[in-house]
Amino acid sequence: MDDRLRATIGQARKGDAEGFRALLKAYGPRLYGYFFRATGRHHDAEDLLGEMMLRLVRRLKSYDERGRFDQWLFRIAANMVRDRIRRRRAAPNVLSFTAADEDAPSPDEQVPGREPPVESGVLAEEVTADLQQALERLEPTTRQMVLLRHFGQMSFKEIAGMFGCPLGTVLARVHRGLRKLRELMGDEHDPA
Incomplete structure (x- = not known):
């Protein structure tokens, strides 16, 4: 782990909002893209990203710095997706209004001030x-x-x-x- 990430995590662990903003800026686009591709719905991806940030606030102190931060973060994300899909399958069939999502910006455009990574930007356009x-x-x-x-x-x-x-x-x-x-x-x- 590089020193800048370690310092940012330390800031966030102390409850500093700037530390959490930096983590969101660094990992938000990747998480959003993952959530969107896993669920196929922009509103689910937005909900999951918001829920992820809340979990990060609550669980960051449990992160062990000997492990990779992004691996820890995506393990939580994968569990959240699994839970969301289980709940969706268990819920009664209701009308879905996801067609409105077709005009929504691509996953990488969702985080203001952040340029989409070249690879995920190209993939997002082609998907x-x-x-x-x-x-x-x-x-x-x-x-x-x-x-x-x-x-x-x-x-x-x-x-x-x-x-x-x-x-x-x-x-x-x-x-x-x-x-x-x-x-x-x-x-x-x-x-x-």
């Missing part, structure tokens, strides 16, 4: 409703691993640590997940 539908057809754990790798920008090793499984398992699941996405979307789309 279509077909990709979202294909992602939803993947097995949940595989979907999480693919999303963490490509939208959470995490290494295979970090994902293996999060899921408590061997590196080879993560490599195989992400590879199979991407192959399945290509099959579902046809040759004209390439999710990698």
Whole structure:
């Protein structure tokens, strides 16, 4: 962990609002992009990002600095997504007004004053409703691993640590997940 991140976390642990703002600026776009791709809904992504910031306020003191901060953060995010999807499946079917989200800004445009990272910005422009539908057809754990790798920008090793499984398992699941996405979307789309 670099000294600047350590200092920012220290500030936030002391309850300093500027420290939390710096963490949101640094990690907000990646988290929002991950939440949006995982849920397929802008309003869910916004809700989850807000909830994530509240959890960060409450749980930051439990972060062990020997581990990677972004891995700790995305482990919380993955659990939140899993819970949200479970609740959504358990809820009765209601009309969804997500069509209004089509005109919403891309995930990286949601955090003011932050330029979108080149990779996620390009991917966000190319992602279509077909990709979202294909992602939803993947097995949940595989979907999480693919999303963490490509939208959470995490290494295979970090994902293996999060899921408590061997590196080879993560490599195989992400590879199979991407192959399945290509099959579902046809040759004209390439999710990698």
